[in-house]
Amino acid sequence: MLNFWGRRTRGAQVGDGTFTCPEEGGDRPYRLMLARRWFYVAFVPVVPMDVLGEYVECASCGEPFERSVLDLPTTTEQRDALRTVLRHAMVAIIRADERVTNHERHVALDIMANFGLDDYALIDLERDLAALEVEDLDGKAAMAGSMLTATGQERVVRACIQLAAADGAVSQVDLDLIATVGRSMGMLPARIKAMLDEVEPGY
Numbered sequence: 001m002l003n004f005w006g007r008r009t010r011g012a013q014v015g016d017g018t019f020t021c022p023e024e025g026g027d028r029p030y031r032l033m034l035a036r037r038w039f040y041v042a043f044v045p046v047v048p049m050d051v052l053g054e055y056v057e058c059a060s061c062g063e064p065f066e067r068s069v070l071d072l073p074t075t076t077e078q079r080d081a082l083r084t085v086l087r088h089a090m091v092a093i094i095r096a097d098e099r100v101t102n103h104e105r106h107v108a109l110d111i112m113a114n115f116g117l118d119d120y121a122l123i124d125l126e127r128d129l130a131a132l133e134v135e136d137l138d139g140k141a142a143m144a145g146s147m148l149t150a151t152g153q154e155r156v157v158r159a160c161i162q163l164a165a166a167d168g169a170v171s172q173v174d175l176d177l178i179a180t181v182g183r184s185m186g187m188l189p190a191r192i193k194a195m196l197d198e199v200e201p202g203y
């Protein structure tokens, strides 16, 4: 039985947002809570005492977590970063030889679909080919690379190679672009070289 008076811990909500719930493995709303000890009299908190720190409470399953779970990217953020780097890399590669074939368009859309990004349609690709600025390809690759596993990074490089080969010849410009993407994502140079060495260069 609880005492008539005493000290108890209570959480007060100080923020909210979306995070990846480690318990459920998907994007969920969370409440950022501040734990504080209160002095109770007659079961009513009357005097705030020491602050014990912040914690995160999943609004879906109710599990509490350390605040550091908020540093992990959400599924949506990972997906957006992947979509962005693929868009930039593909546009740069398709533009590299100054002609756009229907086969390249097909391969590009297939690649997006294989990554689960099948909402990226032909109209999006045409718009990107016409207007997307790809100067910050390395920045976009670095962002995506920080959220991808080594396997995920290799899948991106493999997709770039597949697209570069779609017009029948992988040029030196293509190879340089692909190496930039791999390096910016944080891949080891030796690993990138091994993947590119498997490619038959055509100039």
Ligand SMILES: [Zn+2]
Binding pocket: 021, 022, 023, 024, 028, 058, 059, 060, 061, 062, 063
């Ligand atoms: Zn949860």
